[in-house]
Amino acid sequence: MSTRTSYIDRIVDGFGLDTDNEWPSVVRERLVSYGLLGLYVFVVWFPIYYILITSIQPTAEVLSLPVNFLPARPTIDNYVDIFANRPFELYTLNSLIVASTTTLICVTLGTLTGYTFSRHDFLGNKALLLSIVGARMIPPIALIVPFFAIMSNPPLVGGLTGSLYDTKIALILTYTFFNLPFAVWIMKNYFDGVPESLDEQAQVDGCSQWEGFVKIILPVAKPGIAATAILAFIFSWNEFVFALVLTSSEQAQTLPIAVSLFIADDFVDWAHLAAGGMIAALPGILFGLFFQRYIVSGLTQGAVKE
Amino acid sequence: MSQSSQSIRRTLDRLFVPLTVGPTVLWIAGIIVYPTLQLFWSSLFWTNPITGAKEFVGLENFTDLLLGDAGGWFGVLNPTFVNFTWHTIVYVGFSVSISFLLGLGVALLLNKDLAGRGWLRTAVIVPWILPYVMSGLMWRWMFQAQYGAINGVLMQTGLIDNKIAFLSDGTLAMMALIIADVWVFTPFIIIILLAGLQNVPEQLYDAAEVDGASRWSRFWNVTYPFLKPSILVALTIRIIFDIRALDLVWVMTQGGPGKSTEVWASWLYRTAMVFGRPGEGAALGVVLLAVTFAIVAVLYKVFGETPYAT
Numbered sequence: 198m199s200t201r202t203s204y205i206d207r208i209v210d211g212f213g214l215d216t217d218n219e220w221p222s223v224v225r226e227r228l229v230s231y232g233l234l235g236l237y238v239f240v241v242w243f244p245i246y247y248i249l250i251t252s253i254q255p256t257a258e259v260l261s262l263p264v265n266f267l268p269a270r271p272t273i274d275n276y277v278d279i280f281a282n283r284p285f286e287l288y289t290l291n292s293l294i295v296a297s298t299t300t301l302i303c304v305t306l307g308t309l310t311g312y313t314f315s316r317h318d319f320l321g322n323k324a325l326l327l328s329i330v331g332a333r334m335i336p337p338i339a340l341i342v343p344f345f346a347i348m349s350n351p352p353l354v355g356g357l358t359g360s361l362y363d364t365k366i367a368l369i370l371t372y373t374f375f376n377l378p379f380a381v382w383i384m385k386n387y388f389d390g391v392p393e394s395l396d397e398q399a400q401v402d403g404c405s406q407w408e409g410f411v412k413i414i415l416p417v418a419k420p421g422i423a424a425t426a427i428l429a430f431i432f433s434w435n436e437f438v439f440a441l442v443l444t445s446s447e448q449a450q451t452l453p454i455a456v457s458l459f460i461a462d463d464f465v466d467w468a469h470l471a472a473g474g475m476i477a478a479l480p481g482i483l484f485g486l487f488f489q490r491y492i493v494s495g496l497t498q499g500a501v502k503e
Numbered sequence: 504m505s506q507s508s509q510s511i512r513r514t515l516d517r518l519f520v521p522l523t524v525g526p527t528v529l530w531i532a533g534i535i536v537y538p539t540l541q542l543f544w545s546s547l548f549w550t551n552p553i554t555g556a557k558e559f560v561g562l563e564n565f566t567d568l569l570l571g572d573a574g575g576w577f578g579v580l581n582p583t584f585v586n587f588t589w590h591t592i593v594y595v596g597f598s599v600s601i602s603f604l605l606g607l608g609v610a611l612l613l614n615k616d617l618a619g620r621g622w623l624r625t626a627v628i629v630p631w632i633l634p635y636v637m638s639g640l641m642w643r644w645m646f647q648a649q650y651g652a653i654n655g656v657l658m659q660t661g662l663i664d665n666k667i668a669f670l671s672d673g674t675l676a677m678m679a680l681i682i683a684d685v686w687v688f689t690p691f692i693i694i695i696l697l698a699g700l701q702n703v704p705e706q707l708y709d710a711a712e713v714d715g716a717s718r719w720s721r722f723w724n725v726t727y728p729f730l731k732p733s734i735l736v737a738l739t740i741r742i743i744f745d746i747r748a749l750d751l752v753w754v755m756t757q758g759g760p761g762k763s764t765e766v767w768a769s770w771l772y773r774t775a776m777v778f779g780r781p782g783e784g785a786a787l788g789v790v791l792l793a794v795t796f797a798i799v800a801v802l803y804k805v806f807g808e809t810p811y812a813t
Contacts, residue, residue, distance in 0.1 A: 227615075227617065230612050230615055230617060231617065233608075233612060234609070234612050234613070234617075234623050237605075237609055237627065238623065238626045238627060240686075241626065241627055241629070241630055241686070242626065242629075243652075244638075244641050244642065244645055244652075244686065245629070245630075245633075245641070247641070247644070247645060247652045248637075248641045248644065251644065259650065260649075260650055261650075262649075262650065263655065263658070263659055264650060264651070264652060264654070264655025264656075264658075264659065266652075266655070306526055306527045306530065307527070309522075309523040309524075309526075309527070310523055310524050310526075310527040312523065313519070313520055313523040313524050314524070317519075317520050319520050319524075325524070325528065328531075329527070329528075329531055332531055332535040332536075334743075334795060334796065334799050335535065335539060335792060335795070336743070336746070336747035336788075336791050336792060336795050337747065338747045338748075338749055338768050338771055338772065338788070338791065339542060339747070339771070339787075339788030339789070339791045339792045339795075340538050340539065340542055340788065341771070341772065341775055341776065341784070341788070342541075342542060342545050342775050342781045342784045342785040342788060343537075343538035343539070343541035343542045343545060343785070344538055345775075345776070345781075346541065346545065346781070347537070347538060347541065370534060371534070373530065373534060374531075374534045374535055374538075377527065377530060377531060377534075378531065378535075381527060405512050405515065405516050406515075406516045406519045407515060407516065407519070431632055434634070435632075435633070435634035435635060435636075437634065437635060437636045437749075437750045437753075438749050438750060438753075438772070441753075441776075442772075442776055452634070453634045453635075453636040453637065456634075456636055456637055456640060457636055457640070457754055459640075460640075460754070465643075465644075467644055467647075467650075470640060470644075471644070474637040474640060474641060477634050477636070477637050478633045478634060478637050481629065481632035481633040481634065482629060482632075482633070484632060485625060485628050485629040485632045486625055486629070489621075489624065489625040489628055492628065492632065492694075493624075493628070493694050493697075493698070496691070496694050496695070497694065497695065497698035
């Protein structure tokens with residue numbers, strides 16, 4: 198093929214082709230694949246781009262026509278404003294505390310329990326596992342009435358703590374309801390994939406069950422723990438409905454609520470809302486970009502039992 | 504090692520199972536079993552919105568919810584119930600089927616041996632990890648009638664002459680909700696299906712190729728059988744999630760305009776929290792619970808194992 202220039206040759210080589218006469222259809226197929234994926238990625242990222250540029254424009258430019266797709270004078274004023282005029286540092290702190298504490302509880306209990314379900318046969322283990330997994334099938338929204346009632350008037354600790362309504366504790370308790378069964382399930386499936394010979398080796402070496410678990414099993418389980426932790430954190434960070442039902446002030450309201458507060462009855466402060474939205478979205482974007490592998494493994498372990 | 508620490512060690516070892524499983528079981532019982540029982544209990548009461556007095560009404564909340572004033576389907580069902588159920592079916596049906604087809608297509612493309620596949624996969628996952636509220640508001644802003652990006656694009660490319668008030672028209676608002684939902688949840692489908700595609704043995708494709716199987720027949724006879732479990736999981740989790748999800752609907756349309764995008768989840772929230780009628784909200788919650796378990800049961804039958812919802 199003397200007519201081909203050398204750089205086309207190199208591109209074609211880059212597509213991993215070995216014979217000359219099959220290149221047109223294979224290259225075309227790959228170009229079509231890239232084209233379709235590129236289009237999809239564009240559609241996926243355009244709204245995020247749009248909210249990003251909205252967040253760095255003054256309100257006057259956000260509300261001007263024709264619609265701007267390139268900000269003329271980028272500014273960080275909206276970000277400064279939401280921290281100056283609204284307690285955004287408190288919302289952020291609430292989100293951090295609630296999401297981290299929930300994650301800590303779910304990862305600790307989920308890892309211990311998941312390990313035992315994976316390794317030990319004990320009376321009623323199947324029924325218990327099924328109940329834990331089944332518990333997660335309960336649609337959260339169905340439970341807003343009892344959760345609101347219980348948190349407003351806690352049945353057992355009421356005499357000691359008073360109402361848990363509008364506290365971070367209420368949110369942490371509630372969010373373990375979504376995440377703990379999920380954590381148990383991911384970790385159980387993860388441990389199922391860890392060879393039992395490791396446990397046996399630990400026993401031969403004279404470790405107690407606890408020592409073996411801590412010294413031998415936990416280090417191997419790090420990727421599973423990471424996946425569980427990332428998902429539990431993201432789920433708690435993003436949660437909206439229960440935060441809406443169980444909180445009413447900045448002492449417990451989280452970022453998703455803070456963002457929704459920009460909607461007044463008939464007016465939406467889009468520029469500031471976009472800035473708040475970007476802050477709320479930041480962990481998701483960062484986790485997505487850097488820990489995609491763990492998110493995928495956790496989700497598939499949680500969703501599809503192999 | 505001393506005698507006593509030895510015996511503590513042995514005792515701790517004997518208690519390994521109860522100590523590792525016990526706290527989780529107690530926690531879950533407290534945080535799930537108790538509220539669930541409370542849900543059933545609350546659904547039997549009617550609360551006076553003014554005085555807050557509770558009155559035991561038995562199953563009246565359920566009969567009101569499902570039957571109400573006759574006139575709906577078959578002349579016996581509550582028209583409101585029929586109406587909002589229909590919205591839920593439209594919302595869930597379109598969202599799930601569109602995001603499934605789109606997700607399958609993207610998963611098949613991403614499963615190819617393309618350079619930069621890792622980055623592409625990362626790029627398509629992100630919408631699913633953002634707070635749903637932020638996505639909902641983002642799409643509300645995109646569909647905004649005056650200054651929104653969608654009208655902007657359509658106008659500036661000359662596709663339309665007059666701006667469309669997407670969220671002020673019932674049908675268009677439902678369509679906007681479905682688009683946002685597809686945007687948010689297609690990544691989930693992609694992740695689950697990609698995992699399933701990795702189970703397909705490479706040699707089978709080679710064999711099919713040698714046999715001269717068409718692309719379609721390769722998908723149908725090689726890919727599909729291996730992908731089936733993942734497809735069922737992805738669809739079920741999507742359906743269950745969409746039925747009960749409130750976030751997108753609440754921030755984008757609040758069930759409006761009129762009641763044209765009111766679905767079960769927003770109806771439940773409105774009844775229980777906005778109108779302060781916990782008994783009726785709880786009854787609707789029980790119905791939602793029953794429907795969810797019915798769907799799970801169907802899947803359980805198809806699968807023979809426990810599916811899991813995220």
